[in-house]
Amino acid sequence: MVRVARVEPGSIAEEIGIRPGTELVSINGRPLQDFLDWEFLSAEDEVVVEARQPDGEEIVYEIARDDGESIGVALEPPNVRRCANRCEFCFIEGLPQGLRRNLYIRDDDYRLSFTYGNFATLSNVKERDIARILEYRLSPLYVSVHATNWEARKVLLNNPRVPNIVDQLNRLAEGGIQFHCQMVIVPGLNDGAVLEESLTDLWNLGDAVLSAAVVPVGLTQFSHLYTGETMNREKARELLELVDRWGRKSHKERGETWVFGSDELYLLAEMPLPPAEHYGEFAQIENGIGAVTSLRMRVAEGIRDLPRLEGMRIGVVTGKAMTNLMPELLDKMSGITGAEFVLIPMENSLFGPTITTAGLLVGADIKRALSGRSDLDIALIPAETINEDRIFLDDVVFDELIQELPIPVYPSYDFIDILASEELAVAA
């Protein structure tokens, strides 16, 4: 069902009487299944919309609008397609009990893959979905391939009924769809020859595969399903050797890197992260591919704009993964600003010591890090730790937490965003 959540003031929708709660039934005679239908079918300049008002009255709207003019409705969030797999390494299976309910939703939804870049396995995609992907040209899609070998993939996804991903990708590629792919590596299952086969199959899809990422399995202290081997430095190095060999091949033959190891893989391998040129357009940055290099770039670009901050002591809270990478950046910023930066790497109290990513720190970690730190003037925390409602993963509310802390605390993406801001100038 497609239902209106909000109507933009002054919009066409408001003018013709569409109200929050109105159910949008069809456009130009085509029934609306979800937000995708609305988005694509309402793109015409003239549309006939059949709708049902909140009181049950059925109504037909004839809408004509200027090129590019929005109808002005925001829809209720869609029912997310649930995942039919049960991967042993699933991060959601590794969440502790008692978090807010929506964190436990295992989505596997090609629509969210196209709209938001969420990775989907395509294992629940039916014939009618393929037809929609092709009709609406939902491209690029972000696909969790893990292994192209069918038998290996069934084991990895813990689902004997997964379709053959190579056939699926081929069919979609013939219709012009492109993909960003990822392989989450479980040592002993999809590394070595299986990974070689996966990269070969993806490479043979030509331009359809825009990038392929190799990501180490990430487990929390609650990953109760996992029976596989753990990732370690040697395995990470083996993976990076393979990634590097494929990277050189793709550079030579296609002029771009094409295959990427995640930042975490380099950190596990204790190897230097590649420079910015390696990542091209940073297509999988949300997947942790090039995020640290991008941070370094943003600091390098913004550092000259930083004001002098002599005498300030600035706490920087981060995850354990950044312990060795951060001092170089902080030293540079200290040189320009005159401020003293105090690095505070924290262990993750919710997920356990194996989860070292800064963005997954929780409110309790920030509290532990900064309570009693009145020796600092301000502190920066990773902005990724809070959602759009400013709530941490452990349900701690940022605005309530900061009332309990002795110093001002700023969520920051790249230090520059806060240190060069007027907000800080006022506080300083």
Ligand code: SF4
């Ligand atoms: S595909 Fe696997 S990892 Fe992804 S949500 Fe489903 S079970 Fe979890």
